Amino acid sequence: MxxxxxxxxxxxxxxxxxxxxxxxxxxxxxxxxxxxxxxxxxxxxxxxxxxxxxxxxxxxxxxxxxxxxxxxxxxGSGIAVTTVGSAHPKVAAAIAAQAAQFTHTCFMISPYESYVEVAEALNRLTPGDFAKKSALFNSGAEAVENAIKIARKHTGRQAVVAFDHGYHGRTNLTMALTAKAMPYKSGFGPFAPEVYRAQASYPFRDGLSGAEAAARTILQLEKQIGADNLAAVIIEPIQGEGGFIVPADGYLPAIVEWCRANGVVFIADEVQTGFGRTGAMFASEIFGIEPDLITTAKGIAGGMPLAAVTGRAEIMDASHSGGLGGTYGGNPVACAAALAAIDAYETEGLLERA
Known part of the structure; x- marks a missing residue:
């Protein structure tokens, strides 16, 4: 025993x-x-x-x-994960029921409905009144890596911009995107190429309005990288690792507008801020922006490992068949947990209570 x-x-x-x-x-x-x-x-x-x-x-x-x-x-909520509470009754029951049915088939071999239902829910809940599609993965870092893959495939460009104080994960590409050396990057390089860093809005430190901070960022992008070389800009709508940094009003909409005008994919990394962590379902809603792609994880499945990339259908469809996926991506037990967690967000007034 x-x-x-x-x-x-x-x-x-x-x-x-x-x-x-x-x-x-x-x-x-x-x-x-x-x-x-x-x-x-x-x-x-x-x-x-x-x-x-x-x-x-x-x-x-x-x-x-x-x-x-x-x-x-x-x-800590398991690092922003157990947003509906640990062992929420709906989540626990959904996990037990799905585990009794089947624990794995690999969606790329034998698809199942719960994956599709999670994708449909994300397409409905994420900001933006346009056709969307979602792909499911295991972790926030994996979602970020796939968002970058999708943006590069869609644009045919390679360069990616991340921001000072940003955090995007611990894999090789996401370490390159992450700004903080200790404990995430020191001694683990070299890192993935064609990743650049820009200054974001930090009104507590820089005293700039949103428009002024956006002008500074855009000048950096145009002078140091060039819009024609840039596949994507990725940013946390509210940064959570280098301090909890809320950008000045108007900053994010101005960056989104510049991206739209220059064919650059705007990626909102909402792994930490998504699913009610800011009092809205997604922090992008607070700033009135509609990301081209949005990455989610952490609070998505009540403690089960699950992540997603959701975005404009025409961008998400850029990859060739078989280019996206993974053995465990969208595991059926995690999908069942996600559907139960989303039900709790929507029916138990969690956003209003936050």
């Missing part, structure tokens, strides 16, 4: 049944968490760090319970 099997009967149930309270019964870490963290140090590479010195055994609503019975307020 495994350790997990032996402990199963003694572990607390997660989900909304957990008392929503802060409760400390040991020092942190307690003896059981300390034991697990010692095993982690022995078995897991040092590069896989952790923030809180506890080992989680249950979570629900706004709390996490550790292996010693301490109940901690969950301010």
């Amino acid at each position: 495994s350790t997990i099997d032996a402990q199963a009967d003694t572990l607390p149930l997660g989900g909304p049944s957990l008392p929503q309270e802060r409760r400390l019964v040991t020092e942190l870490p307690g003896p059981r968490s300390a034991e697990i963290l010692a095993r982690k140090a022995s078995a897991v590479p040092a590069g896989v760090g952790h923030t809180v010195p506890v080992a989680a055994v249950a979570a629900g609503g706004g709390v996490v319970v550790d292996a010693d019975g301490n109940s901690l307020i969950d301010l």
Whole structure:
């Protein structure tokens, strides 16, 4: 019998049944968490760090319970993932039902309806009143990489612009897009080529209006790269890694307008800001912009690994057959979780409550 099997009967149930309270019964870490963290140090590479010195055994609503019975307020939401709460009843039930049906076929081999339903939901929910299509992947970084692939294929150009303070992932291409050296980039290069960086709007630091900041950005793009060489501009509508940076009013619409005029694909990276994290379903709505492509992950599936690229149908269709996909992309269990999570956003008033 495994350790997990032996402990199963003694572990607390997660989900909304957990008392929503802060409760400390040991020092942190307690003896059981300390034991697990010692095993982690022995078995897991040092590069896989952790923030809180506890080992989680249950979570629900706004709390996490550790292996010693301490109940901690969950301010991280699994890095902006469990937006509907850990083990939300609808999500948990959908996962169990789908797992009993089938756990995997690979959508590129045998398609299934739940993938299509998630794509339809994303096409409906994302900003923009135009024909859209969606492709599903495993992680935010994978979605970003595929958005860049799609933009390059559509435009026939190679250059991509990301912004100061931006964060887009930990894979080779997304490390090139990410601005922050430590802990994401140091020692891991060389990085993917044809990635350039520009200054975005940072009104707290630069004091510029949206129009002034956009003029500065556009001057950089035209002088240092050239619009004819540029496939895509990718930006987080609200940056979340180099500080929570809200651009000045008018900045993003001006950049979108310039992209439209020059045939550049505007990509909104809403991996962190999507699905209610800003009080709107997507942060792009706050600024009145309609991205050509939008990347999502994190809050999309209530804790299951899922990500997506959604965008204008004519751009999304640029790739040849077989050019997009992946073995686990749009896994059926994750799709079932996403449909349940989206139902919770829409029927439980989560945006209004945020």
